[in-house]
Amino acid sequence: METETFQPKILAFCCHYCAYSSADLAGSMRIQYPPNVRIIRTPCTGRLETEYFMKALENGADGVLVAGCLEGGCHFVEGNLCAKRRVNYTRDILVEIGLEPDRIRMVNISAAMARPLADTITDMVQTVRKLGPNPIKRNGAPQPENHA
Amino acid sequence: MIVAQRKTILDLLAIVEKHRKLVVLGCGTCVTVCLAGGQREVSIIASALRMAAKLKGLPLEVSEATIERQCDNVFLEQAADAVKTSDAVLSLGCGAGVQALAERYTGKPVYGGLNTAFIGILEERGVWAEKCAACGACVLHQYGGICPVTRCAKHMLNGPCSGSREDHCEVDATRPCAWQLIHQRLKEIGQLDELKKTKPPKNWRPSLSGGCRTIIREDHRV
Numbered sequence: 252m253e254t255e256t257f258q259p260k261i262l263a264f265c266c267h268y269c270a271y272s273s274a275d276l277a278g279s280m281r282i283q284y285p286p287n288v289r290i291i292r293t294p295c296t297g298r299l300e301t302e303y304f305m306k307a308l309e310n311g312a313d314g315v316l317v318a319g320c321l322e323g324g325c326h327f328v329e330g331n332l333c334a335k336r337r338v339n340y341t342r343d344i345l346v347e348i349g350l351e352p353d354r355i356r357m358v359n360i361s362a363a364m365a366r367p368l369a370d371t372i373t374d375m376v377q378t379v380r381k382l383g384p385n386p387i388k389r390n391g392a393p394q395p396e397n398h399a
Numbered sequence: 400m401i402v403a404q405r406k407t408i409l410d411l412l413a414i415v416e417k418h419r420k421l422v423v424l425g426c427g428t429c430v431t432v433c434l435a436g437g438q439r440e441v442s443i444i445a446s447a448l449r450m451a452a453k454l455k456g457l458p459l460e461v462s463e464a465t466i467e468r469q470c471d472n473v474f475l476e477q478a479a480d481a482v483k484t485s486d487a488v489l490s491l492g493c494g495a496g497v498q499a500l501a502e503r504y505t506g507k508p509v510y511g512g513l514n515t516a517f518i519g520i521l522e523e524r525g526v527w528a529e530k531c532a533a534c535g536a537c538v539l540h541q542y543g544g545i546c547p548v549t550r551c552a553k554h555m556l557n558g559p560c561s562g563s564r565e566d567h568c569e570v571d572a573t574r575p576c577a578w579q580l581i582h583q584r585l586k587e588i589g590q591l592d593e594l595k596k597t598k599p600p601k602n603w604r605p606s607l608s609g610g611c612r613t614i615i616r617e618d619h620r621v
């Protein structure tokens with residue numbers, strides 16, 4: 252079946268202080284996770300704006316994972332809480348336009364949580380695989396033209 | 400500032416779907432500050448429209464632009480290129496901005512993408528509240544700087560309605576009773592005697608009646 256062979260492309264925004272380090276740790280510990288994620292390191296998930304998530308999905312990502320510190324443990328106090336609200340807002344917009352909201356997910360991972368990170372990635376890949384390819388890609392990703 | 404919020408993406412799509420090339424045009428002033436129509440919201444809404452159009456199989460191209468101020472003719476020139484290369488404009492300015500654009504760029508459809516809500520301020524992060532209804536004959540000086548026209552649900556000008564509960568309005572229990580605030584503030588500034596004065600009926604003529612209100616300053620005309 253197509254859904255079984257489909258290899259989703261998932262963009263993972265990982266906070267430098269936690270999830271990114273836990274991905275590093277997973278490497279040192281030789282913990283395997285699916286190669287479907289493309290990790291982008293961010294100084295804090297609070298730096299991420301709704302538009303980044305929208306552009307990722309618009310340009311063909313099948314899923315977006317936002318991984319920040321544990322709640323209460325953000326290096327910048329509440330960046331991860333801001334990110335959570337923006338992820339929720341993005342999910343609302345996806346519902347409005349008729350795209351599955353589960354294509355984006357926020358998770359909280361500490362720098363020591365290499366195994367949970369790998370499990371989270373595996374779970375996200377499974378979720379997106381079930382949803383199938385991002386339908387936006389069907390006619391080729393768009394080329395936004397910008398003035399000013 | 401003018402406070403507004405966006406229409407739903409599907410409402411917006413219904414407005415613009417008959418066009419092929421659309422520009423979503425933001426405004427860098429009030430609606431940027433109230434997070435409804437600045438550059439960032441242009442980016443989000445344009446993305447959402449492109450995706451929604453694609454999912455519906457509509458051949459809609461959507462570009463993005465933001466100018467400093469839409470309600471001022473001096474700044475509208477900045478939008479010329481974006482408007483020229485599009486079939487229609489979806490403005491994320493307030494109602495004044497949308498109309499200024501339409502007056503400047505005659506012959507080009509200009510649509511409003513926001514619901515302009517009120518003149519207000521940011522009360523706390525993510526919460527805006529109305530403070531002025533532009534009634535045209537301001538009475539703030541009599542009420543300790545708290546506007547009963549806007550902030551009292553019944554627009555009471557001669558004291559509270561007596562329905563408040565625990566300092567909150569009986570019409571909307573999430574909002575403080577304006578008259579409670581007026582009393583408190585007048586007490587703080589030693590002007591409680593203002594409340595003993597009977598207020599004559601307010602002059603509503605300069606308010607929202609009789610068509611478009613204008614202000615003409617002969618000293619500034621040429």
Ligand code: SF4
Nearest residue numbers: 531532534537538546
């Ligand atoms: S009295 Fe009128 S002009 Fe003054 S703040 Fe209230 S609504 Fe605005």
Ligand code: SF4
Nearest residue numbers: 551560568569576577
């Ligand atoms: S409770 Fe206070 S704010 Fe509400 S209608 Fe009565 S006087 Fe006005």
